[in-house]
Amino acid sequence: MAKSKSVSVEAAEPHAAGKRSRTSGVTLRDVARFAGVSSATVSRVMNNPTVVSDELRSRIMVAIDHLGWVPHAAARALATQRTGTIGAVFPTLANEHFASAIQALQESLEQAGYTLLLGCSEYDLDREYRQVRTMLERGVDAVVLVGEAHHQDLQPLLLQRQVPFVNTFVYRENSDALCVGVDNHQAFFDFTTYLVGLGHRRFAMLSQHTDTNDRAQARREGVRDALAEHGLGISAAHMVDGVWGARVGRQLFSKVMNTPQPPTVVICGNGSFAMGAMLEAMHQGYNIPGDLSVVGFDDFELMSELPIPITTVRVPSTEIGTRAAKIILAELAETGTARSAKLEAELIVRASSGAPPKASRKRT
Structure with a gap:
């Protein structure tokens, strides 16, 4: 059965025979034909998989896996006005807590069907600005940043493009931008x-x-x-x-x-x-x-x-990453509905602190 279906796909686009592999010429219509559903149903599964039954979703995913179909990002973006990508720029990747936040952010976005594009500014505001501009050129749907100190043109650019963004690892009650973190x-x-x-x-x-x-x-x-x-x-x-x-x-x-x-x-x-x-x-x-x-x-x-x-x-870095994803997803779903989130810092008392010495300091 698999072989006959493979032949039918190639026959659907004879001009590509001998020039493309079997999977490179596969289209959404081919997947629909293989699964015995309409093209619209396949599209619904890709854009909002929860709206169809488990059985139907499973059948379509089997067809996708068998044919090796990969949705064309540009075509999908043209149809939905969304690329399914979120940009994030962090000051450094060597910081353990930034790494934890990035991991949580990526996992939450991935569960919602988004891909994370990551940049590293090395605490250089000009570099952060250039990286965000590049991400906007790639069509990211939203941006995650760290702190409130940015290049003077960065926030106006995001507002002009109507691209949602959130500042992480910071919270200020009167901030004019969405933020999530500790005070x-x-x-x-x-x-x-x-x-x-x-x-x-x-x-x-x-x-x-x-x-x-x-x-x-x-x-x-x-x-x-x-x-x-x-x-x-x-x-x-x-x-x-x-x-x-x-x-x-x-x-x-x-x-x-x-x-x-x-x-x-x-x-x-x-x-x-x-x-x-x-x-x-x-x-x-x-x-x-x-x-x-x-x-x-x-x-x-x-x-x-x-x-x-x-x-x-x-600092609850993992929670910061998770909450940042929720804020971005809420704002993408309906502009103006997301709210900033203040998280609590926790004092952890260990052996390195105590009362000051009563006499002059001595070295051992």
Whole structure:
């Protein structure tokens, strides 16, 4: 039976004989003929599989698999005004939490019949803008971004094209764009307040560069505002920044500790800084947390597996990816119906934090 059907398909397009493989010339009409249904039914199964019975859907999928038919994306886009693709640009793929969000985003979109196109900006706003423009040229139906700091022309471009977008890993109540994530300022305000409650008065912060990273800026301001509320401050020598990475974290840690009045607690603005700072503190012989508390953000898996597990603020990165997909899908289904989502950061207290030393710091 399979052989006879193969011959009939080739016979339907004799001009392609000898020039194409059997599968390259297969059309939607051929699939419909093989399954014994109309072309419209095959189209319905491809665009909205839940509207037909399981038996009918199974029969059509058998025909598709047997004939090796692949829907023509351009033709489908022309008919539906949708390409079935969603673009996403993340600052880096080396960050564990971005990777978790991307995986959850892709899985949720795939279940809805969409394909994810991914770009990496390396925290370069011009590069992010170019990547989004390229995705728009490819006809993406929506875009997922990180943070609110973008090239000045990016949001106007998306609004002009009427392409839905959502900012992830950030939440601001009065934002004029859809967003999903934690309130970074509030998370670090609360984190710092907790550390003040332990008795700390001399703080240092290792921050990521803030010129293209609004989340890092919000965390830095959260620390400052919490300290100000308690009549405290942080010296310029103890507020340092750099590109992300464990090696940079080690360097920044050494810089803030090599000051006349070193801090009793070092707050790290991301997970890689926290791990780097902890490794350098252990290397230099600090008793953690007896001499010094080291705390972080992100809660990378390794942070709980180090010899001294790191106290941190945990961000629900997987949920951010899932909720971002839901927001985009809701907006594609009906413009104006999607709503931003505020997720909660969680304080995870581990062995790296405690009360400040009562006497001058000693190294072991």
